[in-house]
Amino acid sequence: MHPASWNLTGQSDCQLCPMRQLSIFAGLTVQELDNLGMTVQDIHLPAGEVLYPQGESARHAFTLRSGVIKLSLESPLHGVEKIVRLLRHGDLLGFEGLNHAHPRYPHTATTLDAADLCLLDISELNRLSEDLPHVRRALLERWQRALEESEFHIVEVGAGKADACLAAFLYHWCGVFPDGAWVPFPMARKDIAGYLGLSSAHVSRVMADFKRHGYLRESGQRIMVQRASLRKIASGMH
Numbered sequence: 585m586h587p588a589s590w591n592l593t594g595q596s597d598c599q600l601c602p603m604r605q606l607s608i609f610a611g612l613t614v615q616e617l618d619n620l621g622m623t624v625q626d627i628h629l630p631a632g633e634v635l636y637p638q639g640e641s642a643r644h645a646f647t648l649r650s651g652v653i654k655l656s657l658e659s660p661l662h663g664v665e666k667i668v669r670l671l672r673h674g675d676l677l678g679f680e681g682l683n684h685a686h687p688r689y690p691h692t693a694t695t696l697d698a699a700d701l702c703l704l705d706i707s708e709l710n711r712l713s714e715d716l717p718h719v720r721r722a723l724l725e726r727w728q729r730a731l732e733e734s735e736f737h738i739v740e741v742g743a744g745k746a747d748a749c750l751a752a753f754l755y756h757w758c759g760v761f762p763d764g765a766w767v768p769f770p771m772a773r774k775d776i777a778g779y780l781g782l783s784s785a786h787v788s789r790v791m792a793d794f795k796r797h798g799y800l801r802e803s804g805q806r807i808m809v810q811r812a813s814l815r816k817i818a819s820g821m822h
Contacts, residue, residue, distance in 0.1 A: 629695045644705060650673050679706075770805045
């Protein structure tokens with residue numbers, strides 16, 4: 585059974601999917617894709633929907649095709665939400681269920697804007713990762729990427745002054761786009777604050793200061809940044 589909030593929009597065709605080269609099936613041949621023996625479902629969720637809550641049994645994994653999703657933890661002592669990762673197109677989530685007998689999701693996954701995902705069955709993924717070296721290698725590479733993201737968060741974003749933390753975050757977020765491009769940015773100030781460990785008011789003040797100096801422009805849910813200026817701020821050279 586799938587949660588009622590999951591809008592299943594059909595079955596994915598992995599051969600034709602534009603995200604194929606970013607998926608765990610990127611290294612498979614057409615024949616191998618035909619022989620997967622696994623149904624991949626499409627899901628669409630509106631903004632603000634919980635994909636899965638922290639502590640729920642991990643029966644499915646997902647590839648995010650579009651949109652932004654936050655992974656958050658709730659402190660059992662204080663009930664405060666802490667955002668541990670921000671995911672976007674091509675990222676994987678929910679894969680904690682692999683190679684565990686009774687897995688549970690360690691985070692709550694919530695959409696920050698409308699999101700499209702591929703739904704994969706954990707038990708089937710376990711079978712494929714054992715049978716197909718390309719799939720296992722792709723999963724390991726994605727886990728490595730997630731580890732690098734976490735290390736970046738700790739080393740670059742989680743240390744230093746507020747302006748340096750925010751500059752590092754914005755620089756990193758926009759880094760996969762051409763310099764000077766408008767970049768999708770559906771995060772509210774409270775989401776940025778929850779990710780950086782700052783107050784919403786502090787984030788708002790620093791963002792306003794960046795805009796006054798021309799380092800940052802906002803238009804709806806998009807931003808444009810001066811990456812060279814943000815890099816200097818992040819490194820403490822301004």
